[in-house]
Amino acid sequence: MAGGPAFDTVETPSRALIDACVHCGFCLPTCPTYLLWSEEMDSPRGRIYLMKAALEGRAALTPSFVRHFDTCLGCMACVTACPSGVQYGPLIERTRAQIERHHPRGLADRAFRAFLFALLPYPARLRFALAPLALAGWLLRAADHVGLLRLVPPRLRSLLTLAPPVSFRSLTARVAEETPAAGPARLHVGVLTGCVQRLAFSHVNQATINVLAAEGCRVSAPAAQGCCGALALHAGRIDQARALARDTIAVFERAGVDRVVVNAAGCGSCMKEYGDLFADDPAWTERARAFSARVRDVSEALVELGESRAPRHPIRARVVYHDACHLAHAQGVRAEPRALLAAIPGLDVVTPAESEICCGSAGIYNLVEPEAAADLGARKARHIAALQPDVVATANPGCLLQIAAAGRRLGFRWRIVHPIELVDRSIRGESTPNSQ
Ligand code: SF4
Numbered sequence: 001m002a003g004g005p006a007f008d009t010v011e012t013p014s015r016a017l018i019d020a021c022v023h024c025g026f027c028l029p030t031c032p033t034y035l036l037w038s039e040e041m042d043s044p045r046g047r048i049y050l051m052k053a054a055l056e057g058r059a060a061l062t063p064s065f066v067r068h069f070d071t072c073l074g075c076m077a078c079v080t081a082c083p084s085g086v087q088y089g090p091l092i093e094r095t096r097a098q099i100e101r102h103h104p105r106g107l108a109d110r111a112f113r114a115f116l117f118a119l120l121p122y123p124a125r126l127r128f129a130l131a132p133l134a135l136a137g138w139l140l141r142a143a144d145h146v147g148l149l150r151l152v153p154p155r156l157r158s159l160l161t162l163a164p165p166v167s168f169r170s171l172t173a174r175v176a177e178e179t180p181a182a183g184p185a186r187l188h189v190g191v192l193t194g195c196v197q198r199l200a201f202s203h204v205n206q207a208t209i210n211v212l213a214a215e216g217c218r219v220s221a222p223a224a225q226g227c228c229g230a231l232a233l234h235a236g237r238i239d240q241a242r243a244l245a246r247d248t249i250a251v252f253e254r255a256g257v258d259r260v261v262v263n264a265a266g267c268g269s270c271m272k273e274y275g276d277l278f279a280d281d282p283a284w285t286e287r288a289r290a291f292s293a294r295v296r297d298v299s300e301a302l303v304e305l306g307e308s309r310a311p312r313h314p315i316r317a318r319v320v321y322h323d324a325c326h327l328a329h330a331q332g333v334r335a336e337p338r339a340l341l342a343a344i345p346g347l348d349v350v351t352p353a354e355s356e357i358c359c360g361s362a363g364i365y366n367l368v369e370p371e372a373a374a375d376l377g378a379r380k381a382r383h384i385a386a387l388q389p390d391v392v393a394t395a396n397p398g399c400l401l402q403i404a405a406a407g408r409r410l411g412f413r414w415r416i417v418h419p420i421e422l423v424d425r426s427i428r429g430e431s432t433p434n435s436q
């Protein structure tokens with residue numbers, strides 16, 4: 001098997017973090033890839049062992065070595081499960097950066113990844129690309145109905161079936177740059193509008209702004225903002241992530257906000273890590289730390305505000321709340337979204353079995369590893385279906401798309417919303433979970 005060099009000396013995975021692993025194996029039952037394949041090297045413990053071997057020059061970056069890291073979802077369930085406090089996040093990010101620098105991928109893989117990273121973090125390009133993608137997605141769903149879907153190669157199939165449900169309206173929708181607080185302002189907040197989020201889920205951004213304003217926040221959503229860099233960071237493209245992060249920090253500094261509010265779990269977890277991302281860059285370290293300290297998931301921001309100002313009206317529905325991994329595991333935010341939903345009269349909020357296991361979305365994972373992602377999606381969809389929900393709520397655009405696609409494959413047509421949409425509808429007195 002062809003080999004490559006082991007890790008170089010630039011930003012290697014931390015020896016101290018690796019040595020914190022005591023090999024107890026408590027993380028194994030919560031690792032999605034270990035659940036799927038029962039392979040030690042596809043578990044957190046096995047992957048940490050491989051990192052250590054590469055760090056010590058005992059393992060080369062062979063295709064099989066790389067495969068064990070490509071299949072990791074970066075879901076951070078292992079971080080929640082680990083009694084020794086192993087910080088797997090920085091370990092996998094730096095390992096992936098080493099792989100990106102040193103592992104020569106095949107032409108098709110390289111081209112597909114280059115295409116994704118030249119497109120997804122750039123809303124202007126994405127806007128042009130999404131219209132035909134949406135049409136292709138519609139055609140593909142039609143092909144699915146007549147049994148032709150299996151003729152399409154798996155990666156292309158995933159790309160098309162997971163294409164966001166965009167319309168001309170959503171592609172051109174804009175939220176206001178400035179929204180005044182209802183009543184005296186309690187806080188000045190900035191809202192990250194995101195890359196995929198602003199084009200496919202602009203209604204979620206609008207709901208976020210509506211609720212924050214109703215609760216007494218002056219809301220700024222600077223039009224100059226771009227992608228936060230989460231997709232690039234989680235895939236080991238650290239230079240691209242840093243460039244996008246610098247722009248994001250600068251935009252919200254100019255806006256002069258007290259908090260930067262995020263409604264996409266993957267983006268929030270990345271922005272809370274900016275301090276670490278620039279730890280070795282003196283020109284940005286302090287700015288990045290100060291920025292990260294102001295970042296809040298929208299549920300955290302609302303709970304922090306304290307007593308609610310806007311009355312909630314009833315919505316009678318059974319809601320399955322799915323914990324997005326980058327909210328629950330990476331940020332430790334579980335109680336706040338549930339508290340927001342529990343404050344809506346009439347909602348019956350339930351949690352599916354195996355709530356700690358990833359749905360298979362995981363950034364670009366369901367695009368580059370479609371088979372494993374589909375298996376995890378089906379597993380998640382079955383657990384959700386067992387609870388017979390009227391609506392599914394989850395706080396990440398990738399999970400929304402993944403669970404919708406997984407449900408469709410099993411014949412379910414759930415209404416899937418961001419929790420903030422339910423809060424918005426409750427405040428506005430809409431008695432149904434969504435308008436579709
Ligand atoms: S991040 Fe998720 S998939 Fe990767 S090792 Fe940890 S639990 Fe397993």
Ligand code: SF4
Nearest residue numbers: 021022024025027082
């Ligand atoms: S639970 Fe933590 S210490 Fe135990 S094997 Fe997993 S990563 Fe290592």
